Amino acid sequence: MKYEKSVNNVHDSILYIPGVSSLLTLAWIKDVDLRVKKLDETFFNSLSGVKKGLNELYPKLGFKGKVKAEETRKNNFNNKDYGIYFSAGADSTCLYLKIRKYKPELFTILGAVTPLNNHKMIKKIRQSVKTFAEKEKIKINFIETNIREVLNEGLLTSEYAKLFPNPDKTWWDAINHGIVQLGLSAPLTPANIGKMVFATNGNSPHGGNYKIITRIAWSDLEILPEGKYYHRYEKIKEFYKKYVDEKNFYPILKVCNYSPIVSDRFNCCSCEKCAFTITSLLLAGVDPRKSGFPINYGFFKYVKDTIFPNAHSQTTWINIQENIEKNYAESIDYSRSFLETLKNQKFAPLRDDIRPSEFGLNTKWTIFSIFYRLPKAVQLKLLKMFYNSIYLRVYSRAHS
Numbered sequence: 001m002k003y004e005k006s007v008n009n010v011h012d013s014i015l016y017i018p019g020v021s022s023l024l025t026l027a028w029i030k031d032v033d034l035r036v037k038k039l040d041e042t043f044f045n046s047l048s049g050v051k052k053g054l055n056e057l058y059p060k061l062g063f064k065g066k067v068k069a070e071e072t073r074k075n076n077f078n079n080k081d082y083g084i085y086f087s088a089g090a091d092s093t094c095l096y097l098k099i100r101k102y103k104p105e106l107f108t109i110l111g112a113v114t115p116l117n118n119h120k121m122i123k124k125i126r127q128s129v130k131t132f133a134e135k136e137k138i139k140i141n142f143i144e145t146n147i148r149e150v151l152n153e154g155l156l157t158s159e160y161a162k163l164f165p166n167p168d169k170t171w172w173d174a175i176n177h178g179i180v181q182l183g184l185s186a187p188l189t190p191a192n193i194g195k196m197v198f199a200t201n202g203n204s205p206h207g208g209n210y211k212i213i214t215r216i217a218w219s220d221l222e223i224l225p226e227g228k229y230y231h232r233y234e235k236i237k238e239f240y241k242k243y244v245d246e247k248n249f250y251p252i253l254k255v256c257n258y259s260p261i262v263s264d265r266f267n268c269c270s271c272e273k274c275a276f277t278i279t280s281l282l283l284a285g286v287d288p289r290k291s292g293f294p295i296n297y298g299f300f301k302y303v304k305d306t307i308f309p310n311a312h313s314q315t316t317w318i319n320i321q322e323n324i325e326k327n328y329a330e331s332i333d334y335s336r337s338f339l340e341t342l343k344n345q346k347f348a349p350l351r352d353d354i355r356p357s358e359f360g361l362n363t364k365w366t367i368f369s370i371f372y373r374l375p376k377a378v379q380l381k382l383l384k385m386f387y388n389s390i391y392l393r394v395y396s397r398a399h400s
């Protein structure tokens with residue numbers, strides 16, 4: 001991990017937290033001991049609760065290993081300032097806007113969703129977050145991590161995802177993203193941060209679940225998870241749209257999980273996550289092209305023909321549908337007829353008891369385990385081919 005601020009004066013018991021939190025779940029799932037010389041006492045004591053949370057969420061996995069510290073130390077800093085984990089996504093941006101009166105410092109982890117070797121994209125993220133922070137007159141902490149390359153996450157996913165309640169999730173999404181990101185920030189907090197805010201959707205089994213996030217702790221710092229009660233559209237309407245109207249400034253949103261891997265585009269504008277964010281912006285009366293989604297009118301047909309019939313995020317779409325009559329606005333040309341179509345679209349709520357067949361899952365994870373044993377360069381080449389054939393189409397049309 002790499003910090004831009006000096007952490008020379010931070011006690012070792014805090015400095016070990018990022019390393020431990022990055023390797024923790026691997027040790028637990030493999031039932032081995034993770035030994036460390038010194039560790040913050042509160043953090044050390046919190047780990048049994050975190051492990052319990054993981055075992056409650058994923059009872060078929062069995063997290064067993066132990067963290068052993070030769071020495072623990074009680075740290076109290078009595079700090080008052082706020083920090084917020086800020087990826088520039090819709091959730092963390094809306095959460096920042098919700099609490100902006102506290103002037104929270106931004107903690108932006110580089111290497112989490114966007115690989116560090118995507119230099120162009122990393123540069124763009126830094127610039128975009130800097131522009132936003134300057135506008136808001138707040139401080140930023142960039143933290144670089146290569147933990148997603150150090151761990152062979154693909155292999156962990158192919159080995160364990162079939163035992164997740166939602167077998168489509170990856171190791172990072174389901175297990176690691178909350179623990180690792182929180183732990184990485186620890187060395188930067190003793191100086192002045194007393195409360196850290198983390199955007200999460202709460203209750204479904206994933207790495208940002210309340211059963212994990214609310215149990216992680218170090219020193220006397222408070223971790224505040226936020227976001228449980230809002231759907232994507234509601235957040236955008238309540239916080240983003242109001243801010244845009246008030247400041248006449250559009251924070252750039254980076255919501256896509258595909259673009260950062262294979263391109264330097266913030267958003268592919270073709271995946272479902274991009275599609276429901278764009279639609280939420282349209283319904284809220286925001287022109288998505290000013291928020292980081294350079295769509296053209298091909299987007300509407302593409303979403304109707306391709307995204308709606310294969311939607312996975314039914315509850316998000318249904319929430320957007322429910323708000324169409326109440327908050328109607330023509331954001332850009334043709335958005336009205338698109339929203340009319342959406343209003344009449346049938347989305348069946350997802351049922352937890354419907355899972356892909358065991359045969360299908362086993363085949364999928366066998367292919368994955370072969371794929372993730374290939375050299376990294378070959379993996380990347382194949383991923384680029386795959387994503388470019390499936391995604392990025394609407395964007396490409398808009399910019400060709």
Ligand SMILES: [Zn+2]
Pocket residue numbers: 255256257258259267268269270271272273274275
């Ligand atoms: Zn996308």
